[in-house]
Amino acid sequence: MNGNKQLKLLAALLAIQEDALAPTAAADACDEVHWQEALTRKSALRGNARKALLHSPQTRRQFYFMADVTRAEAYARWKQAGIETALRYRAAASPTVEPLKIESNPHFTLILFPLDDEGKTWNLYLKLSAAFRPLASAGIRLVDDRGEVWLAGQPDADGELSSDWQLEGSPLERLLQHQLQIQPG
């Protein structure tokens, strides 16, 4: 079983875990500081913190809430810095299968690389501008307006992030129907 399937199975099992069956422990201030550091990628989650998240649905709810708050704070900082988060693409799809570069936003460039001659599989490469990098170091997500995540993770020191296309269909077709947006990760 590959890592992705294992994660999905674990997520499904955790989703049906009931409070009554699990030991519950409210997070204290120390946990919250540690979570905050993990959410902003300043440190990794310690073993006992991971264990608490695994065993307690209540702890997980608190953690998810804090993750939402952290993302909202990051988004507010981006807006304050005048970062435009939408990426627009309005060209017609090309019949030839070749790399497609979208640079309509001054803060990030997206390149779609075809991995086969038929254009069935793709790789996504995202590069952030030097000005945007420090604001996005905690992680970003590239999502379309259906809420589907195209690319997610922590950009490297050069502000680059790359992964294979994991969603259904072709990214070119989706680009014609949906707008893309960068969000805090």
Added chain:
Amino acid sequence: MRLQREAVVEFPTAGVTGGLSQVKAKAYLTSHNDAKGCSYSNRLPEIKEILGHARDGEDLATIRTDVVIGFSDPDFEGCSYGLALALADKRARFGERGPFERIIATGVLSKQGIISRVDAFPKKLALVLETLGPNSLFLFPKENLDTEIDLLEKVAVSGGKMRAVSQFGELRDLWQEGLNRSEQYRFMTHSKGYFIKGLIFGFSAVSLITGVSIFLFRSLASQ
């Protein structure tokens, strides 16, 4: 003109799930953004570092060619795939060279193209021995040459070729590398020298023939 080109190099991995894995580099020959894509984002910084060492000294135009790197199995530890990655990148961007249908490589690639010793070499060698056949090439660090002589002899008997390397540059015969800018300059000045010499020789020859012809014509005419 080809727009895309890919190259595959295999590498042995040790450990519980050890085996032969593949690294594939796909180069986009008309796309020059210095982009290095990877199927798995967590490997990107490591890949960029290895490719940085492998491309050291290259011309800016070839360095900026976009590539995407993929692995047949991303679950492996360590950096002994560095040599395989670097070779796949070169062969994808410049074109493959040599008679080999399969290349298997193991080696840690570091600064200035130095190829260092790999761990668990006996196990990796045994894996290679299981699959190596004619028209295959096995590349490994010279630093590992002093160990496992018996196994290396078996690899040699299997019909496949092997090469022990200490510098990445020693493998330049495996890709069709063009000339870099300084080499281009040397070639141009060298070629220009030959062209000028040729021009002078040609002009002299034509002048001599013309002069002799005129002399003979006048001699015959005066008689």
